[in-house]
Amino acid sequence: MIEPERFADERGFFTRLWSPGEFASHGLEVPSAHSSLSYNHRRGTLRGMHFQVAPYAEIKLVRCTRGIIYDVIIDLRTDSHTYGQWIGVELSAANQRQLYIPQGFAHGFQTLADESEILYQISAEYHPASARGVRYSDPAFGINWPLDVTVINDRDRDYPLMEAQAGKSIPRDSD
Numbered sequence: 745m746i747e748p749e750r751f752a753d754e755r756g757f758f759t760r761l762w763s764p765g766e767f768a769s770h771g772l773e774v775p776s777a778h779s780s781l782s783y784n785h786r787r788g789t790l791r792g793m794h795f796q797v798a799p800y801a802e803i804k805l806v807r808c809t810r811g812i813i814y815d816v817i818i819d820l821r822t823d824s825h826t827y828g829q830w831i832g833v834e835l836s837a838a839n840q841r842q843l844y845i846p847q848g849f850a851h852g853f854q855t856l857a858d859e860s861e862i863l864y865q866i867s868a869e870y871h872p873a874s875a876r877g878v879r880y881s882d883p884a885f886g887i888n889w890p891l892d893v894t895v896i897n898d899r900d901r902d903y904p905l906m907e908a909q910a911g912k913s914i915p916r917d918s919d
Contacts, residue, residue, distance in 0.1 A: 745833060746805070746842040761842065762805060762865065772844060773803050773867060780864040784811075784855045788894030792852010793818060793878045793903070800871035801847040804864055808835040811860030813853040814890050818878065821848035828906075830885050835862075850878050852900075854889050877903040 748759040760766075764774045782791065793816070796802050806815060818830040834856070835841050845851050853862065877900065880887065884906040 746844055748840055748842070750840075759840065761807065776865065777868050778866055778870075780866060782862040782864070784860045784862075784895075785858065786895050787855055787858050787860075788891045789855045789860075790852065790880055790889070790893045790896045790900065791854075792816065792900060793850035793880050794852060794900075795820065795848075795850045795876055795878075796868065796871060796874040797876055798847075798874075800868050800874035802845075803847055803867035804845040804851060805842055806835065806845060806851070806853075807840070807842045807863045808837055809861045809863050810837050811855060811857035812836040812838075813855050813860055813862060815843050815853045816851070816887055816889075817843070817845050818850040818885055818887075819848065820850055820878070824848070828884065830887055832887065852880055854891060854893070856890065876909075878906050878909065879903040882906050 748761055750757045750759050762774070764776075767774050784791070808815075813835050814832055815835050816830055816832040819826045819828065821827060833841065833843060835843060835853075878885070880889070880893070880896075880900060880903075882905050
């Protein structure tokens, strides 16, 4: 979780959202290949759980610029002591938090307000043949989504269960 430092005065505030040097000082790689924006009409919309396999694996820095989302990442690195575990955090325009998502993690979110907008900084170009996903409702993870899912596309709803993907498309650090 990244909480930008605010410099406030009578005009409002200024904050630096990311700095290559500051990220490097904390051992984080800088997501800089491109930026993307996701706009979502309705509360309860779910997008995810997405990732890309090597050599197109991505690091993402995600921030909610309008509305509120519940942002979730799942560790899919088979050699990690947190393999298969997930965390969820609330990101909003008001709290200005950002979530850093390392390579090897699946990512998704659910909107908690209408007209939510999410800004991504991503480290690698999108490569459609390397795009993968795991099902948002997979019992192997047991994610506790805060709302009923009211909007989801077919691809995200129908991703295979983790059990069906074992050894196929899950990213490994050696890839």
